[in-house]
Amino acid sequence: MIYPHNYERKIGIDSIRLLLKERCLSSLGKLLVDEMAFCKDAATINEWLEQVREFRRLRQERADVPLTFFFDVRPALKRIRLENTHFEVEELFDFRRSLDTIHRLVTFIRGLDEELDEDGHVAEKHYEALYRLADGVATFPILIQQADQIVDKFGHVRDTASPELNQIRRELARVEGSVSRTLHAILRSAQSEGLVDKDVAPSLRDGRLVIPIAPGVKRKISGIVHDESASGRPRSSRPTTRSATSRTRSARRSPASSPPTPSACAPMWPRSSTATTSSPRSTSSRPRTSWPSRCGPRRPT
Numbered sequence: 648m649i650y651p652h653n654y655e656r657k658i659g660i661d662s663i664r665l666l667l668k669e670r671c672l673s674s675l676g677k678l679l680v681d682e683m684a685f686c687k688d689a690a691t692i693n694e695w696l697e698q699v700r701e702f703r704r705l706r707q708e709r710a711d712v713p714l715t716f717f718f719d720v721r722p723a724l725k726r727i728r729l730e731n732t733h734f735e736v737e738e739l740f741d742f743r744r745s746l747d748t749i750h751r752l753v754t755f756i757r758g759l760d761e762e763l764d765e766d767g768h769v770a771e772k773h774y775e776a777l778y779r780l781a782d783g784v785a786t787f788p789i790l791i792q793q794a795d796q797i798v799d800k801f802g803h804v805r806d807t808a809s810p811e812l813n814q815i816r817r818e819l820a821r822v823e824g825s826v827s828r829t830l831h832a833i834l835r836s837a838q839s840e841g842l843v844d845k846d847v848a849p850s851l852r853d854g855r856l857v858i859p860i861a862p863g864v865k866r867k868i869s870g871i872v873h874d875e876s877a878s879g880r881p882r883s884s885r886p887t888t889r890s891a892t893s894r895t896r897s898a899r900r901s902p903a904s905s906p907p908t909p910s911a912c913a914p915m916w917p918r919s920s921t922a923t924t925s926s927p928r929s930t931s932s933r934p935r936t937s938w939p940s941r942c943g944p945r946r947p948t
Contacts, residue, residue, distance in 0.1 A: 664680055664681070664683070667680045668680050672714060672717050673717035673718060673719060674719050675717060675719050676717070694776060694779075697775075697776040698776045698777060698780055700776075701773070701774045701775075701776050701777045702777060704773075705759075705774060705777070711755075712752075712755065713748055713751040713752050713755055714748070714752070715744070715748050716741075716744035716745055716747070716748045717745060717748060718741040718742070718744065718745045720738065720741055720742045720745055723735075723738040723741075723742065724742075736798065736802065736803075736804055737802065739794060739797060739798055740798050740802035742794065743790075743791060743794035743795070743798065746786070746787055746790055746791050746794075747791050749784070749786060750786040750787070750788055750791065752781075753781045753784050753786055754786075756774065756777050756778060756780075756781040757778065757781055757782075759773070759774045759777070759778070796808065826856070827856070830849055830856050830858070831849070833858070833868075834847070834848075834849060834858055837858070837860075837868055842860070842864045842867055842868060843858060843859075843860055843864075847859055852873050853873065855873065857873050858870075
């Protein structure tokens with residue numbers, strides 16, 4: 648135990664910790680600063696000082712030191728230890744960039760002292776402390792390659808991440824193209840009939856392509872009014888393209904079947920056990936209840 652307990656504040660170490668945290672590239676570096684403790688071993692202290700001197704000289708001499716992405720992915724790695732769990736897309740992208748930075752940095756440091764002189768011999772080592780620091784650090788280039796097969800350089804999932812995803816996105820792009828062509832055909836027809844101005848173009852409202860129209864012609868175009876401007880004049884109408892829209896929604900949904908929906912032609916009175924066992928006279932005395940014609944013939948109860 649070091650006495651007094653607040654010796655760091657008395658000698659100004661706490662201020663040095665704050666300065667170091669401001670220059671850390673990630674939360675992992677800040678955690679190491681917090682874990683720094685008093686050391687009295689001369690060999691360890693000299694090794695640390697040599698690492699600092701070499702890295703400082705390296706930053707002055709080389710501008711291509713790979714120090715780009717450092718992320719704390721330990722919570723995600725701890726979570727995926729459970730069976731049937733996986734990375735989220737953002738977590739996988741951070742994991743891939745962190746592995747790539749470590750791999751390039753270790754390769755960079757190991758290559759500093761492997762340059763040959765004019766006689767073909769290994770040149771004098773100038774970064775021995777950094778070389779010892781990088782020695783034994785494991786890198787995983789295969790994991791980087793596998794992650795590249797799933798996400799691109801922008802962190803988006805590739806179409807070829809799986810055969811099923813590739814098929815779904817191809818179908819989605821095909822259907823969206825069909826919807827766009829149908830909408831433009833309707834717009835050109837409305838423009839030729841004088842219902843819509845020539846300079847009108849389709850716009851997006853709540854994820855749907857719509858056509859701005861005037862209130863007076865809203866009933867002349869088959870569609871649904873979605874929006875109205877503050878002045879009350881132009882409106883946004885979505886033309887009726889039921890088949891293309893349904894195919895788009897089917898492509899966006901999961902392949903799993905959706906739960907069944909209640910029938911629109913459900914009986915208008917509750918079923919009961921007495922209704923099925925009553926006599927014809929009691930059944931005829933029951934008040935007559937209307938039945939919607941769209942539901943077809945009434946089923947016997």
